[in-house]
Amino acid sequence: MNTEKVVEYIVTWLKDYATNAKVNGFVVGISGGIDSAVTSTLCAKTGFPVLCVEMPIHQAENQVSRGREHITQLKNNFNNVASVEINLTTTFDNFKKAVPTIENEATVAMSLANTRARLRMSTLYYLAGLHGYLVAGTGNKVEDFGVGFYTKYGDGGVDLSPIADLMKSEVYKIAAFLNVPNSIQIAQPTDGLFGDSRTDEDQIxxxxxxxxxxxxxxxxxxxxxxxxxxxxxxxxxxxxxxxxxxxxxxxxxxxxxxxxxx
Structure with missing residues (x-):
């Protein structure tokens, strides 16, 4: 893969799409993972305003710290990047109190994990609506078109997908080229939807x-x-x-x- 040319191509694609759609910029959910770090950096390179959104829900501290490290780096390198943290933990806990449950704990846990992703999707679209932005998806090719490892109408609910034609290994190559923080590059991939240390590999x-x-x-x-x-x-x-x-x-x-x- 010609990494530099691929980066240039995606950035141009994002710029053209935003221009033709007559929108003001992009909003990206930041998880502390490699995909959201690459996506937000590519969006930042367009020159359009980019809003990075942290949305912790009982989140592991190392995920939060990696996300903040990345956002700090972006802001230091791009003057078109802004950020906001919206803690959805109380919202999530109130949701759990309001809905019925069943005895099958595994089924409940999976349903609540998907609920976390859908709460975040709603938050991103709220912010996108306020600013006239597009929600940029962070899914890669293996997740989006191989094993379907994402939440329908959660992290799968986006306006455009800049890295969805890239294998995970190619995302890592682009991350290295873009100088994404090393803490993110070496971290084990995780969706962070269960509030524990399980990785994507553990689940799949x-x-x-x-x-x-x-x-x-x-x-x-x-x-x-x-x-x-x-x-x-x-x-x-x-x-x-x-x-x-x-x-x-x-x-x-x-x-x-x-x-x-x-």
């Missing part, structure tokens, strides 16, 4: 390098029978996730009424 059962490999094999038309041992296990994980999350990646089904019935 495979690393992003393994998932990239499986995605490429799937695009080549390979099947599970083509592999053995760990490769077979990873490919199976990829295919199961891909199939289960098609509802996120495909357009919303529309019940089309036959003309003769109208």
């Amino acid at each position: 059962g495979a690393s992003y390098d393994e998932l990239e490999w499986a995605m490429i094999q799937d695009e080549l038309g390979k099947t599970e029978s083509d592999f053995t041992s760990r490769e077979k296990e990873v490919f199976k994980i990829y295919k199961q996730r891909n199939k289960a999350n098609k509802h996120k990646m495909d357009p919303i089904p529309v019940c089309e009424i036959p003309k003769e019935l109208k």
Whole structure:
């Protein structure tokens, strides 16, 4: 990958899109992770105003500190970057008190994790509406089109996706080129939606390098029978996730009424 040229291409794409859409800038949710750091830096390089938003919900301190380190670096390097912290912990806790629950703790935990992401999406769109900004998505290719590792109408609810055609490994290369803080570059990827230390790999059962490999094999038309041992296990994980999350990646089904019935 020609990293410098890819960065230039994405920045130009963002500038052209914002200009044609007649908007004032971008808003990006900052998590302390590699994807949001790269996305916000690319947006900053457009010259358009960029609002970086921290939205902690019972967040681990190391995630918060990494996000703040990144925002400080951005502000030092770009005069078009502003930031705001909106602590959604009380909002989330009040939501939990207001809704019913069930005995299955795992199901409740997953539903609440997705609720965190949807509260953040609503917050980003509120701010985007105030300022006339676009919500820039932070998903990469493996997450968005491989295993569907994001929340529908949560972090998947965005106006445009500048890094969604980049594999995770390519995002890391761009992060290094952009001098994203090293603390973010070496951190284990995590969605931070459960309030504990679990990583993306803990949840998925495979690393992003393994998932990239499986995605490429799937695009080549390979099947599970083509592999053995760990490769077979990873490919199976990829295919199961891909199939289960098609509802996120495909357009919303529309019940089309036959003309003769109208």
